[in-house]
Amino acid sequence: xxxxxxxxxxxxxxxxxxxxxxxxxxxxxxxxxxxxxxxxxxxxxxxxxxxxxxxxxxxxxxxxxxxxxxxxxxxxxxxxxxxxxxxxxxxxxxxxxxxxxxxxxxxxxxxxxxxxxxxxxxxxxxxxxxxxxxxxxxxxxxxxxxxxxxxxxxxxxxxxxxxxxxxxxxxxxxxxxxxxxxxxxxxxxxxxxxxxxxxxxxxxxxxxxxxxxxxxxxxxxxxxxxxxxxxxxxxxxxxxxxxxxxxxxxxxxxxxxxxxxxxxxxxxxxxxxxxxxxxxxxxxxxxxxxxxxxxxxxxxxxxxxxxxxxxxxxxxxxxxxxxxxxxxxxxxxxxxxxxxxxxxxxxxxxxxxxxxxxxxxxxxxxxxxxxxxxxxxxxxxxxxxxxxxxxxxxxxxxxxxxxxxxxxxxxxxxxxxxxxxxxxxxxxxxxxxxxxxxxxxxxxx
Numbered sequence: 001x002x003x004x005x006x007x008x009x010x011x012x013x014x015x016x017x018x019x020x021x022x023x024x025x026x027x028x029x030x031x032x033x034x035x036x037x038x039x040x041x042x043x044x045x046x047x048x049x050x051x052x053x054x055x056x057x058x059x060x061x062x063x064x065x066x067x068x069x070x071x072x073x074x075x076x077x078x079x080x081x082x083x084x085x086x087x088x089x090x091x092x093x094x095x096x097x098x099x100x101x102x103x104x105x106x107x108x109x110x111x112x113x114x115x116x117x118x119x120x121x122x123x124x125x126x127x128x129x130x131x132x133x134x135x136x137x138x139x140x141x142x143x144x145x146x147x148x149x150x151x152x153x154x155x156x157x158x159x160x161x162x163x164x165x166x167x168x169x170x171x172x173x174x175x176x177x178x179x180x181x182x183x184x185x186x187x188x189x190x191x192x193x194x195x196x197x198x199x200x201x202x203x204x205x206x207x208x209x210x211x212x213x214x215x216x217x218x219x220x221x222x223x224x225x226x227x228x229x230x231x232x233x234x235x236x237x238x239x240x241x242x243x244x245x246x247x248x249x250x251x252x253x254x255x256x257x258x259x260x261x262x263x264x265x266x267x268x269x270x271x272x273x274x275x276x277x278x279x280x281x282x283x284x285x286x287x288x289x290x291x292x293x294x295x296x297x298x299x300x301x302x303x304x305x306x307x308x309x310x311x312x313x314x315x316x317x318x319x320x321x322x323x324x325x326x327x328x329x330x331x332x333x334x335x336x337x338x339x340x341x342x343x344x345x346x347x348x349x350x351x352x353x354x355x356x357x358x359x360x361x362x363x364x365x366x367x368x369x370x371x372x373x374x375x376x377x378x379x380x381x382x383x384x385x386x387x388x389x390x391x392x393x394x395x396x397x398x399x400x401x402x403x404x405x406x407x408x409x410x411x412x413x414x415x416x417x418x419x420x421x422x423x424x425x426x427x428x429x430x431x432x433x434x435x436x437x438x439x440x441x442x443x444x445x
Contacts, residue, residue, distance in 0.1 A: 003027045003028075003032075004025045004026065004027050004032060004033075004042040004044075004045040005026060005027055005028070005044075005045055005046065005424065006025070006026040006027075006045060006046050006048065006381070006424050007023050007024065007025055007026070007035075007039075007041050007042070007045050007046070007047045007048070008023070008024045008026065008048050008050070008055060008381075008383060008421070009022070009023040009024070009037065009047060009048065009049040009050065010022065010037075010049070010050045010051065010052070010053060010054065010055040010385070011037065011051065011052050012052060012053070012054040012055070013034065013054075013055045013056075013375060014054060014055065014056045014057070014352060014353055014356050014375060015034055015374070015375050015376060016361075016374050016375075016376055018353065019054075019352070019353060020037075021036075021037035022034050022035060022036065022037055022055075023035045023036065023037055023038075023039045023041075024055065024375060024381070024383075025042070025045070026381040026424040027424075028424075029380060029381055029423030029424045029425075030371075030378065030379070030380060030381060030423075030424075031375065031376060031377050031378065031379050031380070031381050032377055033377055034375065034376060034377065048426075050385050050418070050419070053385050053386060053387050053388075053418055054352060054385070054386045054387075054388055055375065055383050055384075055385055056088075056352065056356045056360070056375070056383065056384050056385075056386060057356055057360040057361070057372070057373055057374050057375050057379070057382065057383065057384070058088065058089065058090025058091065058122075058360065058372070058382030058383055058384050058420065058421070058422070059087070059088050059089040059090065059091075059337070059338060059359045059360050059363075059384060060089070060090070060091045060092075060359070060360050060363040060364045060367070060369060060372050060373055061084065061089045061091070061092045061093070061309050061310050061312070061334065061337070061359075061363065062092070062093040062147070062261075062307075062309050062363045062366060062367055063093070063095065063237060063238065063261065063263070063309040063310060063311045063312070064080060064084075064092045064093065064094055064095060064309075064310060064311075064312045064334065065094070065095045065097070065098045065311075065312060065313040065314070065330065066080045066092075066094045066095075066099065066116075067098040067099050067314070068080075068099055068112075068115055068116070068119075069099055069100060069111065069112070069115045070098075070099045070100025070101065071098055071099060071100060073316055073402070074098065074314055074315050074316055074402065074403065075312075075314045075401060075402050075403070076119065076402060077115065077116040077119035077120055077124065078119040078121075078436070079400060079401050079402040080092070080312070080334060080401060080402075081119065081120050081121035081122045081124065081436065081438060082121050082400040082401075082433050083312075083334040083335040083399060083400035083401040084121070084122050084334045084335070085121045085122055085400075085420045085422075085427050085428045085433055086334075086335045086399075086400050086417065086420070086428055086431065086433060087334050087335040087336065087337055087338055087339075087417060088338045088384030088386065088417040088420055089122060089334060089337070089338075089384075089420075090122050090123060090372075090380075090382035090383075090384070090420060090421070090422050091122060091123045091124075091125070091364070091369065091372050091382065091441070092122060092123075092124055092125075092334075093124075093125045093126065093127055093147055093367060094112070094116075094124060094125070094126050094127065095127055095150055096126070096127050096128055096129035096149075096150050096161070097129060097150070097156055097158055097160075097161040098158060098161075098313070099112060100160065101160075102129050102160055102161050103126055103127065103128050103129055103141075103146070104128065104129040104131055104134050104137060104141075104161075105134065105137045105140075105141070106137070106140045106141055106144050109126060109128070109141060109144055109146065112126060113126070113440050116440060117440055118436065119436055120436050120438030120439070120440065121427060121433060121434075121436045121437070121438050122422060122427070122438040123372075123382075123422065123438050123439050123440075123441050124438055124439075124440055124441065125145075125146075125147055125367070125369075125440070125441045125442065125443075126145075126146050126147070127146055127147055127148055127149065127150045127184065128141035128142070128146035128148070128149045128150070129149060129150050129151070129161060130149040130150065130151040130164065130172040130176070130183065131151075131161065131162060131164075132162055132164060132165075132168045135171055135172055135175050138172065138175050138176060138179075138181070139175070139179055142176075142179055142181050142443075144442075145442025145443050145444075146442075146443065147182070147367045147368070147443050148176075148181055148182030148183060148184050148233075148235070148367070148443075149172070149176055149181060149182070149183050149184065150184050150185075150186070150237075151163070151164050151169065151172060151183060151184075151185055151186070152164065152185075152186040153169065153185060153186060153187055153188060153189060153190065153219045153222075153223070154186065154188040154189065154190040154193055154215070154219070155190065156186070157284075157328070157329065163190065166222060166226075169222075169223075169226055170226060170229075170230075173226050173227070173230050173232050173234070174230050174232075176232060176233075177230040177231060177232035177233075180233075181233070182233045182234075182235060182366075183232065183233070183234050183235070184234075184235040184236075184237055185219075185223055185234060185235065185236060185237060186237050186238070186284075187216055187219035187220050187223055187236050187237070188211065188215040188216055188219050188284070188285055189214075189215050189216075189218040189219040189222070191218075192212065192214050192215035192218050192219075193210070193211065193215050196209060196210050196211065196212050196215070197209045197210060198210065199325065200323055200324075200325035200326070201323055201324070201325065202276045202277035202322045202323060202324065203276050203324070204271065204274040204275070204276055204278070204281070204324060205271075206324065207282065207286065207324035207325065208271055208286050208288070210325070211284060211285055211286050213240075213241035213242075213243045213244070213288070213292075214243075215285070216239070216240065216241035216243075216244050216285055217241055217243055217244045217247065220236060220241075220244045220247055220248065221247055223236065224247060224248075224251045224256055224258065227251075227256050227257060227258060228251075228254075228256050231257065232257065233257045233259075234257065234258055234259075235258070235259045235260070235261070235366065236248070236258070236259070236260045236261065237261060237311070238261065238262065238263050238266070238283075238285065238311045239260050239261065239262045239266075239296070239305060240262070240263075240266045240285040240286060240287070240288055240292075240296075241285065241288070241292070242288075242291075242292045242293075242295035242296055242299070245295060245296075245299050245304055245305075248260055248299075248304055248305075249299075249304045252304065259306045259307075259366055260304065260305045260306055260307075261305065261306065261307045261308065261309050261363075261366075262296055262300070262305050262308055263283075263308065263309065263310060263311045263331070263333070264308060264310060264333050264336070264337045264340045264341050265281075265283060265287055265311075265331045265333060265340075265407060266287060266288070266293065266296055267293060267296060267297060267300075267308065267340075267341060267344055268340045268341065268343070268344045269281065269287050269407060270287065270288075270289055270290040270293055271286070271287055271288055271289045271290075272289060272290055274287060277322035278407075279320045279321060279322060279323075279324055279327035279328075280320055280331070280332075280405050280406060280407045280409075281331070281407045282320075282324055282327050282328070282329045282330075282331075283311065283313070283329050283330055283331045284329040297344075297348055300354075300358060301350070301354075306358075306362045306366065307358050307359070307362035307363045307366060308337075308341055308355075308358040308359050309359070309363055310331075310333040310334055310337045311330075311331065311333075312330075312331075312332055312333050312334045312401070313329070313330025313331065313332070314330060314332040314401055314402065314403050314405065315328040315330060315403065315405075316403050317403055317405060320405055331407055332399075332401050332403070332405055332406055332407075333406075333407075333408075334400075334401060335399050335400055335401065336394060336399075336406065336408045336413065337359070338355070338359065338384065338386070338415060338417060339392070339413035339414060339415035339416070339417075340408060340411075340413055341355055341358075341359065342355055342386075342388065342413075342414055342415040343413045343414045343415065346388075346414060352386070352388060360372070360373045360374070361373040361374055367443070368443055368444055369441070370444075380422075380423050381421060381423050381424035382421060382422055382423065383419075383420070383421040384417055384419075384420050384421075385417070385418050385419040385420070385421070386415055386416070386417055386418070387415070387416045387418055388414065388415050389414065390414070390415070390416040391412050391413065391414050391416075392412070392413060392416055393410065393411070393412045393413075394406060394408040394409055394410060394411050394412075394413060395409075396409050398431070400433070418430060422437060422438065425437060
């Protein structure tokens, strides 16, 4: 223990074995031991005692649209990673679209990495993209360290990232299964979307009718069949439709290699509370009603849904028009995700240990980040320190992401992230964020 540089002490440390009073020893950016609370501090080590605040593993957000380069006026690595650090997120994986170029070839990946390298306040990895015409690029991207491949089954909203039809999905999935990769899927069926009412205007109820649950259910059914056919790993992104849960549960019982995420906005916001014209709530698939939300929580509790990640997808204010048909679809949530989920979870009888499992451990496991996702020896010393009973009211002006639009404006939430630590260094304290020290990470980090 003579080489210990930091001891982080709390009466409440969340570990894989449960929550306990402990002193966490850190050396060279790695957790070396989880000791008794009153363990002596090794000579030369710095003690940081956070009292009764909870020490938990830094969150891992595997669904973030940073949009940099190309649409950096929407978001960027500097601002997105500051927002993440403020919210207790210490690792994010960037989606391949909304940036220009999209991450669909190795040269495009290198462009993205070059832009991110000096701006990252937290650790950053990258998804590749699966397009109709880039099957030949998938293996090289995999070898270059992307965590998997994102595809759409319905229009993505940007012309440079077209959707896959079912034959193209099969070709991409066969290729990805051949090298043991992971396909992550925006699962809405274009035919069901085309058959839905084509309504415009500011009424949220009209927008909701344009993206019915059956569009998700049909796409998920086809995706499960493809995963079964190729014995492939597939992951359903941003599940909002609770009516798909029986399909998912049956596929998992059968042994289909399927994982599923949902998002804070589906768990904490409901259609009943969305004001007409308030397109800061618009996302695809949409926020559905409270009864649907209850079923999503039940599926988290029983393991049908594996993890909770943000799908942070910001835009400039001018694209958030009052017409839900034309407004950009995306909710910005990096900084508010932990308190939003914790606020709702505690009211439903869940624990912070549950939240850590959903928002840190499971996303790390999804992406194979074996050094992230838990407070235990051998992992990176990435921590969020949370005052779980403290409250705050969301003020858009206090947010760190570039365009300070939020569906949580004015909401009072439980859980204040008092500090965030990356590899044993405090990168955020009481809202003050330091210089960028994040690293670019690759699959099998």
